[in-house]
Amino acid sequence: MLIRWQQTLTTRLPTWRWQEAILLLFPLTLALAGFWLLNRLEASAFGPRWWPYWVFVGLVLIGHVGLARFNPAANQIIYPIAITLTTLGLLLIERLAPNFTLRHLLNFGVGIVLMVGLAGWPHLLRTLERYRYTLILPGIVLLVFTILLSFTPLGNGQSLFLRIGPIGFQPSEPLKVLLVIFLAGYLDFHREKFKHIRLGRFWRDRRWLWVYFPMLLMWGFAMLLVVAQRDLGAALLFFGTFLILTYLATERADYVLIGLGLFVAGAFVAMNLFSHVAVRIAVWRDPWRTATTTGFQIVQALLAVASGGILGQGLGQGFPDLVPVVHSDFIFVALAEEFGLVGVSAVIALYMLLLDRGFRIARQQNDSFHFLLAAGLTALICLQAFIIMAGSVKLMPLTGITLPFMSYGGSSIMTVYAAIGILLNLSSSSVLFATSAQHITGAKQA
Amino acid sequence: MCSLDALQKLTLFFLVAFFAVAxxxxYWAVVRANDLNARGDNLRRLERERRVARGAMLARDGETVLVETVFDEDGLARREYHVPALAPVTGVWSVRYGNSGLEAAYDEWLAGRKGEPFTQLLDNLLHRPVRGYDLVLTIDPALQAEAVRLLGNRRGAVVVTEVQTGDVLALVSLPTYNPNTFEEEAEALQQSPANPLLNRATQGLYTPGSVFKIVTLAGALAKGKTSLDERWQDPDGIFFVNGFPIRDFEEPPQDEFDTAHALAYSSNVVFAQLGLRLGPDAMRETARAFGFEDVPPIAIEAEASRLGRDDFLLDDVGLASTAFGQGQVQMTPLHVNLITAAVAHNGQLPRPRLVQAIQTADGETLQRIHPLTWKRAVSGRVAAQVREAMVVAARDGYARAGAPACTTIGGKTGTAQLGGTLAPHAWFTAFAPADAPRYAVTVIVENGGLGGDVAAPIARRLIEMLVCTP
Incomplete structure (x- = not known):
């Protein structure tokens, strides 16, 4: 009887995403409380204002209704997690850089539309699979732009930022997602080959070229970024994502170790050849000595974390604005100062939860391309979060990348919501599979 | 052994990585927090400090406000010093240049950082605006103002204390600075040749001249080297030590007199002999008992008085000139005042007290600072004898100039010769009233001339104000 009831519940497509709706109440209440506090404290230079809150609520509801309309079977946990993180980010941006709030909300809106579109497009996965190699073409264009931008004064070299008229654009952001799609396709196609290569017979069995040629390419690209962008962050993110996907496809640790060895060796050589890389490393090792010059940013960041303590100063009551670019790359530090260790732990827990849900979706896939895609996108987001968080607290050398979902940065928030859209699409394709599987097991048990 | 698949291993990697971030x-937010929050270059500390309602400083009566905090429209704190001439005592609160005086000594209380731990935790959690604690000083602003007026535009210092408690009633150092405009003028003040940032009363080291004879006399009496009624012959006003002539600054009116009158007429001839009788060791021992080579335990910045190098004292000429306050002896006006207080009060140097209580903004006393003795210089018997000699000096001697008509005092003038063409420092130190001393008053006028002519009238007026006005 119970099993029958379960079957009817799971086999019927849900009419409304109630779980998601209830979970969304939490971030919306958080945003309400946050805006009430900010308006009461008059922390923002623009004075008390409520419209950003209503715009935010409207956009969140558009996303929710859009998902319910176009892909009701998609995972219901991921969207609320993303919105909770974005809520914290929005509150901090409204408090730190209120002149950016409108732009941030617009970027977020575009991100929501991208997410709903990608999640609701029924042919998305087939299209991606069909054009998995063709997709690399726009990717190469973006890559060329990324590298060119690093060298030419066309963009601001360090931030990899391209400006065409009024629209600012960071080509390295969408490149990350395209790279994951391409690598998932490539590795899926060659995975059997990679699994059985024996490195001992490298001359007679030359299939290793299929692994090491792309690895060397990726490595070269990463090194180019290290040198040109004066920053390990983006390079580490690209190369790390590549290694993670290779590992997932082949389940061979030796590739990862060799890749890491290459990266460390390359970074070491770059450190000796290029002074700006050496400066980065020196600042990381002892920022206190240069607290007023090169180490200023990280020292201010650590002072902000220290000021936050366990419970934080409270939203709008600390001084995170003393840290340079706090609303973008260093939003984690603002979080630490105003929400304390408790808030930091909560945000880390949210990323872990996202990782868990993403990997669950990956595990549900019956196609290895889909598996690699889901796991790759999840790992990409979490790796990016880890690199910038670790950089902000001096666990790793400092890097200039954004914190996914939270930081101000148009390309970043659009890209990350697009990735979430693909993940949601994958989750619904697997739900159909999962329900049918459950149907079979249920029938067996009955 | 349970084997993990690639996805599980990757999850484990992220778990470890995120845990490491947390x-x-x-580590920074808890373990290193105190150390980082206290860093001098931490702008947060300064920002917070500028928003604290720093505690006020009240006068001796507990009502008159000497220093208070006002806020401008941006919510930034500004200190208002209602008695600018009190700068040597209050010091100045300056975020840019650092605090000084009582602002530095009681910073933790004034800024509200000290106090009940539980209340502090609650204040911190609820972000209650911090209100620092108030200080009740021992300063009498009327007396301070009068001393400043009397000194006028001359350089010098005035210290007035209560002999039993060590309460500092007035502490003047001129020229000084205006703490209200300190931050704007700091550069000029630091470079000014008049050295207005130096607290002359507690940090200024001056040759004491005849004022030091109090110490020599006390030492000689304590060691039994003389008695008050010993007769001395001094017909010429000159005495030779190893062929080096020692002269009286002014020849005494009589050729023969007792030890008490030797102090009264400030006879260098007699005191050079007393010093030689004492010897270098006993001289240094006496000086140490009177607090030489030891920083007086006052809350604000102070210097220790110096007697001179050992080899200088071993030489008889050096010892003799030390005995009447020349040579290498250097004293702060505060220390001269404390010695006077010791003579007036059983031979005990009081611990100078500037703050009598710390209280909340509602006037609730949080901590009371009790008067204490700093050290015992000489026995009560010897102190009584020196007191008698000083009373004689103020009755018959040059210290007459400092005695007001309404009361009797004990006093000692000093005219510290500096060599060269510099005019001597004019000293006067006294206690009043003579029979039951309550106040010790010390005045120095830098390069002022004769102690009896320049410094004593200032002290007389202050003693009148203290003792004679009801």
Whole structure:
């Protein structure tokens, strides 16, 4: 009887995403409380204002209704997690850089539309699979732009930022997602080959070229970024994502170790050849000595974390604005100062939860391309979060990348919501599979 | 052994990585927090400091406000010093240049950082605006103002204390600075040749001249080297030590007199002999008992008085000139005042007290600072004898100039010769009233001339104000 009831519940497509709706109440209440506090404290230079809150609520509801309309079977946990993180980010941006709030909300809106579109497009996965190699073409264009931008004064070299008229654009952001799609396709196609290569017979069995040629390419690209962008962050993110996907496809640790060895060796050589890389490393090792010059940013960041303590100063009551670019790359530090260790732990827990849900979706896939895609996108987001968080607290050398979902940065928030859209699409394709599987097991048990 | 698949291993990797981030954040936010928050270059500390309602400083009566905090429209604190001439005592609160005086000594209380731990935790959690604690000083602003007026535009210092408690009633150092405009003028003040930032009363080291004879006399009496009624012959006003002539600054009116009158007429001839009788060791021992080579335990910045190098005292000429306050002896006006207080009060140097109580903004006393003795210089018997000699000096001697008509005092003038063409420092130190001393008053006028002519009238007026006005 119970099993029958379960079957009817799971086999019927849900009419409304109630779980998601209830979970969304939490971030919306958080945003309400946050805006009430900010308006009461008059922390923002623009004075008390409520419209950003209503715009935010409207956009969140558009996303929710859009998902319910176009892909009701998609995972219901991921969207609320993303919105909770974005809520914290929005509150901090409204408090730190209120002149950016409108732009941030617009970027977020575009991100929501991208997410709903990608999640609701029924042919998305087939299209991606069909054009998995063709997709690399726009990717190469973006890559060329990324590298060119690093060298030419066309963009601001360090931030990899391209400006065409009024629209600012960071080509390295969408490149990350395209790279994951391409690598998932490539590795899926060659995975059997990679699994059985024996490195001992490298001359007679030359299939290793299929692994090491792309690895060397990726490595070269990463090194180019290290040198040109004066920053390990983006390079580490690209190369790390590549290694993670290779590992997932082949389940061979030796590739990862060799890749890491290459990266460390390359970074070491770059450190000796290029002074700006050496400066980065020196600042990381002892920022206190240069607290007023090169180490200023990280020292201010650590002072902000220290000021936050366990419970934080409270939203709008600390001084995170003393840290340079706090609303973008260093939003984690603002979080630490105003929400304390408790808030930091909560945000880390949210990323872990996202990782868990993403990997669950990956595990549900019956196609290895889909598996690699889901796991790759999840790992990409979490790796990016880890690199910038670790950089902000001096666990790793400092890097200039954004914190996914939270930081101000148009390309970043659009890209990350697009990735979430693909993940949601994958989750619904697997739900159909999962329900049918459950149907079979249920029938067996009955 | 349970084997993990690739996805599980990757999850484990992220778990460890995120845990490491949380641990590192905890390290900075909890373990290193105090150390980082206290860093001098931490702008947060300064920002917060500028928003604290720093405690006020009240006068001796507990009502008159000497220093208070006002806020401008941006919510930034500004200190208002209602008695600018009190700068040597209050010091100045300056975020840019650092605090000084009582602002530095009682910074933790004034800024509200000290106090009940539980209340502090609650204040911190609820972000209650911090209100620092108030200080009740021992300063009498009327007396301070009068002393400043009397000194006028001359350089010098005035210290007035209560002999029993060590309460500092007035502490003047001129020229000084205006703490209200300190931050704007700091550069000029630091370079000014008049050295207005030096607290002359507690940090200024001056040759004491005849004022030091109090110490020599006390030492000689304590060691039994003389008695008050010993007769001395001094017909010429000159005495030779190893062929080096020692002269009286002014020849005494009589050729023969007792030890008490030797102090009264400030006879260098007699005191050079007393010093030689004492010897270098006993001289240094006496000086140490009177607090030489030891920083007086006052809350604000102070210097220790110096007697001179050992080899200088071993030489008889050096010892003799030390005995009447020349040579290498250097004293702060505060220390001269404390010695006077010791003579007036059983031979005990009081611990100078500037703050009598710390209280909340509602006037609730949080902590009372009790008067204490700094050290015992000489026995009560010897102190009584020196007191008698000083009363004689103020009755018959040059210290007459400092005695007001309404009361009797004990006093000692000093005219510290500096060599060269510099005019001597004019000293006067006294206690009043003579029979039951309550106040010690010390005046120095830098390069002022004769102690009896220049410094004594200032002290007389202050004693009148203290003792004679009801």
């Amino acid at each position: 641990l590192t954040t905890g």
